[in-house]
Amino acid sequence: MSIIKADTHPLDRYLRTERLPHVWCPGCGIGTVLGAYLRAMEKIGMDPEKSIMVSGIGCTGRAAGYVRMDSFHTTHGRAIPFAVGLKAARPDLNVTVFSGDGDLFAIGGNHIIHAARRNANITVVAINNFTYGMTGGQLAPTTPETGITTTSPYGNVESPFNLAGLIAVAGASYVARWTSLHVRRLEKSLEKALKKRGFSFVEVLSQCPTAYGRRNRMRDPVDTLKYFQKYAVVKNHVNPLEGVIEPNKPFVVGEFLDAPEEPTFEDKLWELTKAEFLHTSQAERSEWIIEHRRHLEVLSRIISGKGGEE
Amino acid sequence: MATESNTEKLLERSGLSLPRGEVYLIEDRCKGCGLCIAFCPKHVLVVSDKFNKKGYHPPELVEEEPVNVCINCGFCERICPEFAIFVKEKKEE
Numbered sequence: 001m002s003i004i005k006a007d008t009h010p011l012d013r014y015l016r017t018e019r020l021p022h023v024w025c026p027g028c029g030i031g032t033v034l035g036a037y038l039r040a041m042e043k044i045g046m047d048p049e050k051s052i053m054v055s056g057i058g059c060t061g062r063a064a065g066y067v068r069m070d071s072f073h074t075t076h077g078r079a080i081p082f083a084v085g086l087k088a089a090r091p092d093l094n095v096t097v098f099s100g101d102g103d104l105f106a107i108g109g110n111h112i113i114h115a116a117r118r119n120a121n122i123t124v125v126a127i128n129n130f131t132y133g134m135t136g137g138q139l140a141p142t143t144p145e146t147g148i149t150t151t152s153p154y155g156n157v158e159s160p161f162n163l164a165g166l167i168a169v170a171g172a173s174y175v176a177r178w179t180s181l182h183v184r185r186l187e188k189s190l191e192k193a194l195k196k197r198g199f200s201f202v203e204v205l206s207q208c209p210t211a212y213g214r215r216n217r218m219r220d221p222v223d224t225l226k227y228f229q230k231y232a233v234v235k236n237h238v239n240p241l242e243g244v245i246e247p248n249k250p251f252v253v254g255e256f257l258d259a260p261e262e263p264t265f266e267d268k269l270w271e272l273t274k275a276e277f278l279h280t281s282q283a284e285r286s287e288w289i290i291e292h293r294r295h296l297e298v299l300s301r302i303i304s305g306k307g308g309e310e
Numbered sequence: 311m312a313t314e315s316n317t318e319k320l321l322e323r324s325g326l327s328l329p330r331g332e333v334y335l336i337e338d339r340c341k342g343c344g345l346c347i348a349f350c351p352k353h354v355l356v357v358s359d360k361f362n363k364k365g366y367h368p369p370e371l372v373e374e375e376p377v378n379v380c381i382n383c384g385f386c387e388r389i390c391p392e393f394a395i396f397v398k399e400k401k402e403e
Binding site for chain 1: 332333334335336337338339341342343344345348349364366369370371373385387388389390391392393394396
């Protein structure tokens with residue numbers, strides 16, 4: 001028996017297939033993680049019409065361009081503020097931030113810890129490839145000690161961030177870490193994270209054969225995955241502060257934190273504003289929206305020089 | 311070739327069989343990274359000699375009865391970063 005040629009993939013209904021093949025290098029793990037995310041979405045029956053993917057800049061930031069749902073490709077490091085704003089304005093939508101370690105923890109480091117502190121009801125998928133892949137493999141705050149990058153040719157001397165620990169301490173509701181090899185567990189974890197009310201964070205360690213692996217004796221993507229296979233220790237509910245990643249030493253992957261439900265940022269906002277909002281009826285609200293839409297149309301006609309008269 | 315595992319012997323004795331899968335491939339999406347080949351638990355995939363539209367070598371199926379056959383585990387489908395390969399359960403005729 002030989003392989004059967006096909007034209008469509010089971011996940012095609014979630015993908016903008018006209019844009020495939022994607023820009024990621026051969027063997028890059030981002031596609032794997034995106035696949036796991038889409039499968040988790042399919043499994044829990046999340047409606048793509050009611051879901052939004054927000055991403056920042058970087059290799060992982062390109063993911064928002066490949067999913068067949070509303071997506072934002074935002075400015076560098078600011079994916080979280082966009083997402084928190086979106087969720088605050090439209091609590092009925094499922095908002096996911098899908099971005100890389102550099103975007104979320106270096107350029108946007110402050111935003112993510114504050115979003116976790118506020119317990120904003122969003123899901124964050126952070127793909128950690130230990131480096132700034134898109135710009136050519138510079139030292140990132142997640143590069144393990146002694147890791148060689150273009151800006152640390154003699155090895156990194158800084159301690160990296162423990163992303164899971166940082167976010168758990170900041171006040172998130174759900175924190176997990178997996179690698180791009182643990183695809184099934186990752187899928188299960190993403191299902192949980194998507195269902196969870198509150199700030200849920202899933203870190204996924206991924207291979208970057210082009211920028212990081214090549215300089216650290218893992219030229220082949222399979223080598224990095226074999227490394228994960230060898231050193232990843234699956235343990236659930238470990239103290240997140242013990243989740244430090246050191247080179248050539250075992251590291252913990254698993255679910256670190258699944259906290260009981262607490263009021264989210266949107267809940268608290270709603271508590272504050274509902275008195276004002278509830279005295280208007282549904283009909284009044286729709287009227288208000290229609291009226292505003294008409295004003296906007298008139299305004300746009302004036303701006304485009306087509307006259308404001310109806 | 312590898313001998314039959316204990317699991318398979320046990321299954322056979324109790325009158326059960328492992329599921330069988332059919333492997334599908336969208337050839338022109340493949341970038342030849344080799345992840346499906348390296349992590350197939352049954353080692354049923356190898357690099358082929360042919361080229362696809364982009365010049366990569368897509369995988370090829372080498373099933374050798376009775377052990378090296380696709381068991382529809384779906385790992386290649388999940389590890390593939392390109393949404394190129396997938397499996398479906400083979401229906402017994």
